[in-house]
Amino acid sequence: MVKISVLQHDPSVHLPARPGDPTPTTRNLDPLMHPFARARERNRALNAAKMDRLFAKPFVGALEGHIDAIEVLSKKPGSLSTVASGSWDGGVILHNVSERKHIRRIQGAHKGKVSGLCFAQDDRLLSCGVDSNIKLWDATPQDDPIEQRPLSVYPGKSPFNSIDHHRSDPLFATASNIVQIWDETKSAAISDLTFPTSTETITSVRFNMSETSVLGSIGSDRTFTLYDIRTGKAERRVIMQMRSNALAWSPTFPTTILLASEDHNLYTFDVRQLNTPTKIYKAHVAAVMSCDWSPTGLEFVSGGWDRTVRIWKEGQGTGPEVYHTKRMQRVSSSIFTADARFVLSGSDDGNVRIWKAKASEKLGIITARERAAIEYRESLKDRWKHDNEVGKIQRKRHLPKPVYQAAKLKRTMLDSRAVKEERRRKHTRAGESKPAAERKKVVIAEQT
């Protein structure tokens, strides 16, 4: 006798039990059942990369209201939508970013440019200007948005360049030709901080957010200085090749600080090791004017004299995301919003622009299936990023012609400089030692 059985499929297993039920699916993971699996996956990765670029529409909107160039932007701690902007016309506007409305509009807050803005506790706003005054404003929403009276005025001796508030105490620091610490309740500065041999103009000052008594400043004599308000003096000073234009402390790594430099680069420093930067970020083709960390500490934004906004990944020194428009002028201030999803940039054309931090991110409600598809596409792009075609699509960014040409020219110049240096080394005794790494060249001197 023989045993015979013939293959048959039970329809009740493979058809929906009741009308309206989803059709049951079966899987067989045998690779022979899935020919060309790799080729098809690559195709999907290619499509994912293309879709990413197709849907890259980062510009969300512009916040208008100023009649001159924007100088400074500041976000309110603990709020997702409130942002203050200060302009060269002396006006300060409080924006609600999500509704794109003005909460308050203070025209002529200062005579001349508003050079610094920061939020104090209890919904108040501090502003400083080149008219040597610091003013404290009420920042609560009001029926009449045009209310012109400051809560208090702190007169100073010289024009101010920057202001920053202490994280928890009612103290704030200002930058003029010296760094001063103020108490909100006192009309004169409570202490002056300065490095003994300094004759600089301080351009920016920032409190550390974890070690709240530490603050950093940058000055026009190419220095970066660290102070401690408990000792009341400058602790460290670093002199660099070129001056910095902005600084920002990392929100997640308290020892990390980011400097936006005049030499087109950004630098991250570990304040325990000030002799070399931990990373150099190269892509801008003109001076970097502003920088700000994402609240996650994994990304940061920078705005430059080259009319572009760039979004960098921490630790990845090249190939940032780049945003530009035809009408956006020199970007003098840029901040991340507190939800890390948006970036604001203030530029010389008087607009505050809202950008998505991820250019192709879909705004609005995303269903679970869509979310799964997005995540699958992300992982595909990551997996196939070394494929020539996929990688090229992912990396390629359109740049405005002047920026592109400037980058090309810069590349040529740096290359030829490197070649010249190499030839020089080859034919002199300098060639006997190893050439210095680029990171070692940034800091000229470290002083204590």
Add this chain to the structure above:
Amino acid sequence: MDPLLVKADVVKHTSLPKSLRPTSPPPENVPKHKHIKDLKLRTKLNRQAIHAARSKALVEDADLLLTGDAGKMQVENEMERTWRIGQDEIVQGAGQEATKGRRELKLDGGPYRSIYSRNGRHLAIVGTMGHVATFDWQTGTMHAELQLQETCRDITFLQDQSFFAVAQKKYVFIYDRDGVELHRLKSHIEPTRLEFLPYHWLLASVGNTGFLKYQDTSTGNIVAEHRTKLGACHTLAQNKHNAVLHLGHSNGVVTLWTPNLPHPAVQLLAHLGPVVGMSVDPSSGGRYMATSGQDGVVKVWDCRNWKGAVREWTTRGGGAELEWSAKGALSVAVGGSVNVYTKPSIQTPHPAKAPPPLYLTHPIPHRPLTSVRFCPFQDILTIGHNAGLSSILVPGVGEPNFDSTEADPFENKKARREREVKGLLDKIQPDMITLNPDFIGSLAPQTKLTTAVNDTHDIPFARLPRLERLRVQGKADDTEAVDDDDDGGEGDGDKSGKTQSRAEKEKRKMRGKGKSVKRYLRKQRKNVIDPTAVAIRAKLEKHREEKRVARAVEKGQMEPHKPSALDRFRRP
């Protein structure tokens, strides 16, 4: 706040929740990447390796969840033979649903050819006199029936049952499911055989003109036209795993074609006389090919290595139609019967030219038998012959577990539409068809070209390409990239277990005079006709002869050739 507390808090909020963490212990024998100095990179690679090992184990586990039972036919003692069992007995032994597979379609206008759709649900048949029909054979619903009133030579479904192409007297025509003529493909002249490559959306045809034409059915463009230069062609088969087309010609040559090569990728002399039937084994990833010739011989070839046939035997009654099933059973329809052979014996080398042990046989009195088709995901074999079509049950040849993302016999209208769109999005470009489909995503071999002259560069370091810079700095990774997928195939290369570096391999490589020529000739096997190989072989033979003569003269065994006036008449 206490820094330790802060840290614990961060860990709590950034790690995966317990329900999402893998429950199985981390796999063993995962490469540790100790040679990589960069800590970040090493951690990343380790994590990837663990993930890969874990998913591999999960895939193995998933095999246990497959529910379908393959059919089988088992004898109890050695004296019994499965081939003695007739169809009546099998039908009796099969369940009620399965008996539907045994059918006899009596039709005029034969002989008939047939093809199943990829999910095995639909059948298209064509008779030489122009009778075309497509139907769902399980429910018995007819989609279209046409009387084309002219010679029809072949039929194929396109991506699914909604379109089919017929090779008619002069051109190829495409019809939709209801039998409405959609396209007349005028560039395919006098077609004899059709094949559709589903993942590339290519319709390929060969004809009496000897041209192989690829047409993209999603865009309508002709992708490639290859002149075979071997006359009218009546045999065409596709390798489902690399989309290479196999053509059998009337002089016994079999050629393998891809759209991106203007000449055959492989050419071999398979038979004395015309090639009649051909099929590629889908169960082994396209490793074996079976051919049959008018000379009555059936041969099984190993596609990795064309050094003669693995197995060959003679059949009675001339040219045989062949088809491999998904489980690797080979059906041979010749003379007045269909024979089915099963897997291990047809693929093992056998010196004698004896047929392999028979699994099943079925006599069909209506000669000629013009097509054999296995139904996907069923134990059914459909034979086209002069009086219509016969379907027989062959237990154990069908794949029991289908995958809904690839082909689903039970799919509904919505799923079919969805799959069509997905298939279009995943369409592979025709120029990616190669003999080895796994080259995609694998590392390109490092180029050995260098700008260095005697290991010194004239170009400044700053202008060197990246790889050269790394080489100058001694940082280039010269170790061989070992892919754990192909260690099975290349394991015989070095048994020592240590992977040699490229430099070491280069050093130990055997050096000898004319090595490259010998290697070239070794690759060009004897049964592959290639004029350059033939010429080189002749030249080598001549050299050898001259050497032999010179040696003999030296030893005094032969008189040295004296120049004479008659030399001018000697053939070169």
